[in-house]
Amino acid sequence: MIDIPAPAIGQIWQDNDPRIENRLVWIERTDQTHATVRQVALTPAGEPVPLPGVRRTRIRLDRFRPTSSGYRYVSGGQQ
Template sequence: MTDTPTPATGQIWQDNDKRAEDRFLLIERLDQTHAHVRQVTRTAGGEPVPLPGVRGTRIRLDRLRPTSTGYRYIEGGEPR
């Protein structure tokens, strides 16, 4: 199992809630306490595409960890 990276712009995270297991989020920007994310789907080539009609939201950074009520890292991100 890989370590969970520090949240960064461009990363894709998946919701761990069993009711929303197909919910993938792209981090668009970060501030000191929150990640500003948009729900995405994947193309056949694997590129994330924002879902039309779904507005962005904010998630506290401390929730971006692999717990039952958190999120798990999938891929991507800009190098730091």
């Protein structure tokens, strides 16, 4: 079984929804039930760059799992 990290500040996750191609989100903060994320693009060095004009979104923490309606872990996080 693959070990999936708990959602944490600084992580990048990819939306698994097939209607949205390559949507990456960066976790800015978390609370008990939700993460506040911002849609980003990655530089060639793998650094997240916020997309202009895209608002922040709150996502339930239980959606951060690799299902068709969830998110898959890409990289990052605070150590």
